[in-house]
Amino acid sequence: MELKNGLRSYLEYLSDVRGVSRTTEKSYLGDINDFLAFLEERGVRHAMEMKPHHLTAYLSKMRTEGRSNATISRRIAAIRSFCKHLVLQRAIDYDPALQLEAPKADKKTPRTISAAKLDKLLEQPDVGQSMGLRDRAMLELLYATGLRVSELVALNVADVRLDMGFLLCLGAGGRERMVPIGSGGRTWAAKYIQGARPELLNPGSNEEALFLNHLGTRLSRQGFWKILRKYAGQIGMEITPHSIRHSFAWHLLENGADVRAVQEMLGHAGSASVQQYLPAIKPKLMEVYERNHPRARADN
Known part of the structure; x- marks a missing residue:
């Protein structure tokens, strides 16, 4: 089978069997066409002529061209799927992409939001209303x-210890951790628990959930996402719960917080997850070093 015919068969499979969107189909077509053009330059036009070393050479070419790991990984995924289809169609006897390894995804510095913008977000709810006070x-x-x-929507009222200024959270792997809530968190949690929550709670209900929806039952993750999206839209920003979580860690570390303490508050089992915050930590480390180490001064 000619590779071009194999591609037509593959696109029909994507559309008719897998039901992928037109956009996804177009993306696969572009990636595989690039690969087939590479093969054709080397005289490979039939499926049976395609060998593992051709795929390795194509991977090397992409790296030489400076393609990002994300682009390379996407193209390899498309090629693997295409080769698997050719095997199922008996156009080739074995899958030449079996040993092809995608590069690890590029690690990006987490997106953070300034304290000023987060303050603006916090001011959006109408706290004169029960729902606004909850939000x-x-x-x-x-x-x-x-x-x-x-973790937020899983909190029960009993998990928030306002008198002691912390909450108990059940995180990944069933590990419980204690997290400080600060004066701002304590103030607004108290106002909600004492004022708005009783109004949202159904009469006679023994619901334990801290945050309730309009039905008086536990608010869902999807419900919280909608609430956050609404308020973020009001200030013209795209804000996710994850970006707020990153900002929490970033702002603490920028202001000199201990790395291990932040790791504990985030519920990270290992230190690797904190490595992404090194840009926030490094300036503080240099400042502390230059201020305190006897050999750091220029006159030594």
């Missing part, structure tokens, strides 16, 4: 603690 308390606690959304 303010949720946003305050999210920024004050760096919780994941799943």
Whole structure:
């Protein structure tokens, strides 16, 4: 089978069997066409002529051209899927892409939001209304603690120790951790628990959830996402719960917080996850070093 015919068959499979969108189909077509053009330059036009070393050479070419890891990984995924289809169509006897390894994804510095913009976000809910007071308390606690959304909506009233200024959170792997909530988080959580929550709670209900929806039951992750999207839109920004979590860690580290303490508050089991915050940590480390180490001064 000619590779061009194999591509037509593959595109029909994507459309008719997998039901992919036109956009996805177009993306696969572009990636595989680039690969087939590379093969044709080397005289490879039939499926049976395609060998593993051709795929390795194509991978090397992309790296030489400076393609990003994300682009390379996407193209390799498309090629793997295409080769698998050719095997199923018996156009080739074996899959030449089996040993082809995609590069690790590029590590990006987490997107953070300035404290001023987060303050503006926190001011959006109408705290004169029960729902608005609930929303303010949720946003305050999210920024004050760096919780994941799943952890935030899973909180029960008993988990928030206002008198002691911390909350108990059940995180990944069932690990419980204690997180400070700060004065702002404590103030708005208290106002919500004492004022708005009883109004949202159904009469006679024994619901334990801290944050309730309009039905008086536990607010869902999807419900929180909609709430955050609304307030972020009001200030013309795209803000995700994850960006607030990153900002929580970033702002602490920028102001000299201990790395291990931040790691504990985030609920990270290992130190590798904190490495992404090194740009925030380094300036402080240099400042501390130059101020305190006897051999750091220029006159030595």
